[in-house]
Amino acid sequence: MAATVPLSQGVGYGIVLGLGFAFALGMILVTFILRRYNSELQTSEMFTTAGRTVKSGLVGAAVVSSWTWAATLLQSSAVCYRYGVSGPFWYASGATVQILLFATLAIELKRRAPNAHTYLEVIRARYGTVAHLVFMVFGLATNILVSLMLIVGGSATVSALTGMHTIAAIYLLPLGVVLYTLVGGLKATFLTDWVHTFILLIIIILFSLTTYASSDTLGSPSAVYDALAKAAQSHPVEGNAEGSYLTMRSREGAVFFVINIVGNFGTVFLDNGYYNKAIAASPVHALPGYLLGGLCWFAIPWLTATTMGLTALSLENTPAFPTYPNRMPDEAVSAGLVLPYAAVALLGKGGAVATLLIVFMAVTSATSAELIAVSSILTYDFYRTYFKPNASGKRLIYTSHCAVVAYALFISTFSVGLWYAGISMGYLYLMMGCVISSAVIPAALTLTWSAQNKWAAALSPILGLGVALVAWLVTAKRECGSLDVACTGSNYPMLAGNVAALLSPVVFVPVLTYAFGPQNYDWKSMMEIRKGDDHDVAAEADVELENTLGGAVETEEEFQVEQRKLLRAGMISKWATVVMTLAFLVLWPMPMYGSGYIFSKPFFTGWVVVGIIWIFCSFFGVGLFPIFEGRHTIARTVRFIYLDITGKKSFRTSHRKGPDTDQTVIQGEKGVDGSGAVTPRETSVAEPTKEKD
Numbered sequence: 001m002a003a004t005v006p007l008s009q010g011v012g013y014g015i016v017l018g019l020g021f022a023f024a025l026g027m028i029l030v031t032f033i034l035r036r037y038n039s040e041l042q043t044s045e046m047f048t049t050a051g052r053t054v055k056s057g058l059v060g061a062a063v064v065s066s067w068t069w070a071a072t073l074l075q076s077s078a079v080c081y082r083y084g085v086s087g088p089f090w091y092a093s094g095a096t097v098q099i100l101l102f103a104t105l106a107i108e109l110k111r112r113a114p115n116a117h118t119y120l121e122v123i124r125a126r127y128g129t130v131a132h133l134v135f136m137v138f139g140l141a142t143n144i145l146v147s148l149m150l151i152v153g154g155s156a157t158v159s160a161l162t163g164m165h166t167i168a169a170i171y172l173l174p175l176g177v178v179l180y181t182l183v184g185g186l187k188a189t190f191l192t193d194w195v196h197t198f199i200l201l202i203i204i205i206l207f208s209l210t211t212y213a214s215s216d217t218l219g220s221p222s223a224v225y226d227a228l229a230k231a232a233q234s235h236p237v238e239g240n241a242e243g244s245y246l247t248m249r250s251r252e253g254a255v256f257f258v259i260n261i262v263g264n265f266g267t268v269f270l271d272n273g274y275y276n277k278a279i280a281a282s283p284v285h286a287l288p289g290y291l292l293g294g295l296c297w298f299a300i301p302w303l304t305a306t307t308m309g310l311t312a313l314s315l316e317n318t319p320a321f322p323t324y325p326n327r328m329p330d331e332a333v334s335a336g337l338v339l340p341y342a343a344v345a346l347l348g349k350g351g352a353v354a355t356l357l358i359v360f361m362a363v364t365s366a367t368s369a370e371l372i373a374v375s376s377i378l379t380y381d382f383y384r385t386y387f388k389p390n391a392s393g394k395r396l397i398y399t400s401h402c403a404v405v406a407y408a409l410f411i412s413t414f415s416v417g418l419w420y421a422g423i424s425m426g427y428l429y430l431m432m433g434c435v436i437s438s439a440v441i442p443a444a445l446t447l448t449w450s451a452q453n454k455w456a457a458a459l460s461p462i463l464g465l466g467v468a469l470v471a472w473l474v475t476a477k478r479e480c481g482s483l484d485v486a487c488t489g490s491n492y493p494m495l496a497g498n499v500a501a502l503l504s505p506v507v508f509v510p511v512l513t514y515a516f517g518p519q520n521y522d523w524k525s526m527m528e529i530r531k532g533d534d535h536d537v538a539a540e541a542d543v544e545l546e547n548t549l550g551g552a553v554e555t556e557e558e559f560q561v562e563q564r565k566l567l568r569a570g571m572i573s574k575w576a577t578v579v580m581t582l583a584f585l586v587l588w589p590m591p592m593y594g595s596g597y598i599f600s601k602p603f604f605t606g607w608v609v610v611g612i613i614w615i616f617c618s619f620f621g622v623g624l625f626p627i628f629e630g631r632h633t634i635a636r637t638v639r640f641i642y643l644d645i646t647g648k649k650s651f652r653t654s655h656r657k658g659p660d661t662d663q664t665v666i667q668g669e670k671g672v673d674g675s676g677a678v679t680p681r682e683t684s685v686a687e688p689t690k691e692k693d
Contacts, residue, residue: 005163006322006344006352012162015356016169020176020364023192027180030191037640038633054280057626058190059289062277063099064297064622065193065365067268068200069146070153071429073362074336076301078426080309081328081338083253084228084237084245085599085607088305090253092298093584094260098268099294100577100584105269106278106286107573108447111566113526118373119275119443120381125525126446127454134458136381138439140374142270144411145432147370151415153425154363156335161344161352170415174371174408177364181371182401189368190280194626196365201619203358204300208307208612210346217346218314221605227314234317235327245313246599248592255491261585262498263433265440273373283562287569291576292625296618298584303611304339312342320345334426334489375403427489434472434497438464441505451518452509460508467504472497 054062072095079087113122120139124132155169180192212221228245236243239251268274281289315321316328322341323332332341340359343351379399384391391399418428439461445452476483476493487493513519599607627634 005161006349007162007356009162009164011353012158012164012169012356013172015353015360016158016164016172017175019357019360020172021179022176023195023364024176024179024183027192028183031183033637033641036644037637054190054277054285054289055282055626055629056285056289056292057622057629058194059277059281059285060292060296061194061197061622061626062190062369063274063290063293064300064618065197065200066273066277066369067095067099067293067297067366068197068300068362069150069366070157070336070359070363071149071425072301073304073358074153074157074339075426075429076305077309077312077339077342078333078336079253079256080305081312081333082237083250083256084240084247084313085306085310085604086240086248086250086253086593087256088302088309089248089589090257091260091305092300092302093589094257095264095301096294096298097261097577097581097584098264099290099297100580102268102274102278103287103290103294104570104573104577105444105447106275106281106290107566107570109275109278110281110283110286111563111570112447112523113529114562115529115531116275116279116526117380117529118272118376119446120272120377121385121529122526123443123446123457124381124385125529126519126521127457131454131458132381132385134461135439135443136377138436138461139270139272139377142267142432142436143272143370143374143377144414145428145435146267146271147367147407147411148415148418149425149428149432150363150367150370151411152418152423152428153336154359155415155419156425157337157340157359158356160332160335160337161340161356166419167416170419171412173360173363174367174412177367177371178404178408181368181404185372185400189365189372192368193365194622196361198623200300200358200361201615201623203354204304204307205612205615205619206354207343207346207351208303208608208615211307211311212608212612215346217318217320218311221608222601224310224314224608225599225601225604228310231313241596241598244598245310246604247597248589249594249596252491254593255495259430259433259491259494259498262437262502263429265502266433266436269440269443270436271370271373272377273369276369276373276376284565284569286566287573291573292621295580296621299611299614299618303615306608306611308339308342311346312338315342315345318345320348331424334424336425371404371407374407375400378403378407422485427485430489430491430494431497434468434494434501435465437498437501438462438468438505440502442509445509450521450523451513452521453513453516453519455516456509456512459512460505463508464501464504468497468501471500 076088076091079091081087083090109116109119109122113125116122118139120132120136123135151170151173154173155166158164158169158173159166181189211218211224213219218224218227225246232242232244232246237245237250237252240253241247241249278286278290312321312328316323318324322344323329328338328341332338340352340355343355345351347354379396383399384396388395442452442457442460446457472493473483473488475496476488476490479490479492480487
C-alpha cells in the first residue's frame with residue numbers, strides 16, 4: 001500500500017523556494033550591514049576565510065550545522081527503526097569522535113600554515129604537485145559524495161511529504177543556498193548555520209517533548225517502552241539480544257557502528273569544509289569551537305533517532321501511520337523516510353511541516369559549507385596554483401562565484417542520475433568510506449608526522465582505494481552471488497570495503513616511507529603559503545585594505561603570541577580528545593553491549609531524560625551562546641543602525657587596530673541632529689573590545 005502524501009505541492013514549493021529566497025535576501029541585508037557598520041569588505045580572503053576572526057560560539061554552531069546532514073536526521077532514524085536503541089547511539093558516537101579528533105588537526109593547521117585557504121595547499125607545500133593532485137581528487141570526491149547525500153536524501157523527503165516531483169526538488173533545494181553563498185561567502189555560511197541550528201534544535205526539542213510528555217498516543221517513556229516490547233514480540237530483531245529493540249547488544253548495529261566510524265573519518269578529515277572552519281576561527285577559539293560543536297552535535301542524532309525511530313516502531317500499527325496496515329518497505333527505510341512518516345503519525349500535517357523545515361535546514365546549511373569548500377579548492381588549488389598564480393583579489397572572487405554556480409548545477413544533475421539509477425542516500429552513506437577513507441591517515445600525518453614522504457602520501461590513498469574496492473566487491477559476490485545495488489549495499493560487503501580503505505595505509509605508509517627514505521620535514525614551506533592580494537578590491541571600494549576586518553598586517557610579536565596559544569591548545573586538544581573518544585566508544589557503550597543488557601523501564605526513562613537534558617545543553621551551547629558571545633557587536637551595530645535610520649548620523653566605517661584593542665571607527669558623513677539641522681562631519685569611536693566579534 002502506497003503511503004499517503006500529507007502536504008500539498010504548494011507547501012513544498014513554498015518552503016523550498018520561499019525560505020531559500022528569504023535566507024538569500026536576509027544575507028544580502030546582513031552583508032550590507034556588516035560592510036557599513038563593521039568594516040567587512042567582501043574581499044577574496046573574506047569570502048573564503050571570513051577574516052580568520054570567528055569566535056568559538058559561531059565555530060561550534062557551524063560545526064554542528066555542517067555535520068547535521070540530511071543523513072544525520074534521516075539515516076540515524078532509519079538505523080533506530082532497524083536495530084532499536086543501539087542504532088542512534090552507534091550513529092552519534094561513531095560520528096562524534098571524528099569532530100573531537102579533528103580539533104587536533106585544526107590546531108596544527110592554524111599553527112603550521114596560518115595563511116592557508118584549504119588543506120590541499122598544505123599538501124602541495126609539503127609534497128609537491130603529484131600528491132597535491134591525488135589529494136585534490138580525493139578531496140573533491142568527498143565533497144561530491146557528501147553533497148549527493150544531502151540532495152538525494154533531502155529531495156526524497158520533500159517528495160514523500162508534499163508530492164513535489166523529485167527532480168524539481170533536486171534542482172530547487174540548492175537554489176537559495178547558491179544565492180546567499182554568492183553574496184556573503186564563508187561568513188554567510190557561519191551566520192546561516194547558526195540560524196539553521198537554532199531552528200533545528202527547537203524542532204527536535206518539540207518532537208522529543210511531544211513523544212515523551214504530551215502526545216495523546218504515546219506521551220511518556222513508559223508508553224513507548226511498552227509499545228517497543230510488543231513490537232519485539234511481533235517482529236523481533238535478528239541478531240539483537242532476545243530480539244529486543246531495547247538493548248545495546250545488536251550484531252547488525254555493531255556492524256553499522258564500524259562502517260559509520262570508518263566512513264565518517266573520511267567525510268571529516270578529507271572535507272575541506274571542516275578545514276575552512278578551522279581556518280576561519282580566531283586562533284584562541286578554534287579548539288573550544290570544535291570541542292563545543294562535537295559535544296553539542298552528539299545529542300542531535302542520538303535524541304532525534306531515539307525519538308523518531310522509536311516512534312515509528314511504536315505507531316506503525318496504528319491508522320495514523322502512512323504505510324498502515326503494512327510495515328515500512330525496506331526501500332523507504334533506506335531512502336530515509338522513517339523520520340517523516342513518524343512525524344506525520346505523531347503530529348499529522350504539523351509534523352510533516354516540521355520535518356520539511358528541519359530537512360530543509362539540514363540540507364541547505366550543509367550544502368552551503370560544501371559549496372564554499374569546493375569553490376575554495378577550485379579557486380586556490382586549481383585556478384591560482386596551475387593557471388594564474390598572480391590572480392588579483394577581484395579575479396579570485398569571480399572564480400569563486402563561478403565555481404559555486406557550476407558545482408551546484410553539477411551536483412544537482414548528478415543527483416538526477418542517481419535517482420534514475422535507484423541509488424538512495426542510505427547506499428551512499430555506507431559506500432562513502434570505501435571510496436575516500438584510504439586518504440585519511442596520509443592526510444592526518446601530513447600535519448602531525450615529519451617523516452612521511454611524498455611517495456607514501458601520494459601512493460597510499462590510491463593503493464588503499466584499490467584494496468577497498470576489491471574487498472567490497474569480492475565480499476558482495478561471495479555473500480549473495482551478484483553485484484547489484486541490494487547486494488553491494490548490504491552490511492558485510494560495506495564493512496569489508498570500509499575497513500580495508502581506512503586501515504590499509506597503516507601498512508602502505510610506513511613501507512613506502514622507509515623504502516624511499518623518510519622526509520624529515522622542517523614545516524617551513526607551509527609558512528610560505530600566500531594570502532590573496534585584495535588591494536584591487538579595496539581600491540575599488542575606496543578603502544585601505546589594512547583598515548578592513550582581517551586585512552591588517554600581523555606583527556611578528558602578535559604572530560609569536562598566537563603560536564604560543566596554539567601550541568598550548570594543541571596539547572590540551574590531544575588529551576581532551578583521547579579522554580572523550582574513550583568515553584564515547586568504550587567506557588559508555590561496551591559494558592552494555594558485552595553484557596547483553598535489556599533496558600528496564602526505569603533505565604529507558606533515564607536514557608531518554610539524559611538525551612533531553614543534553615539537547616537543551618546543546619541549545620544553550622550553539623543556539624544562545626553565540627548571541628551572548630557577540631553581544632557587544634550586536635548592541636553596537638543596532639545602535640548605529642538606529643542612529644542611521646533616524647537621521648542623527650550617516651555612517652561609513654574603517655577599522656583601526658591598536659596594540660591591545662580593536663576599535664571600529666565610525667565616521668559620520670553629513671547627517672541631521674535631533675532638530676533636523678544638518679550636522680558637520682564628525683568622528684566617534686566605538687567601545688573597544690578585547691576580541692573581534
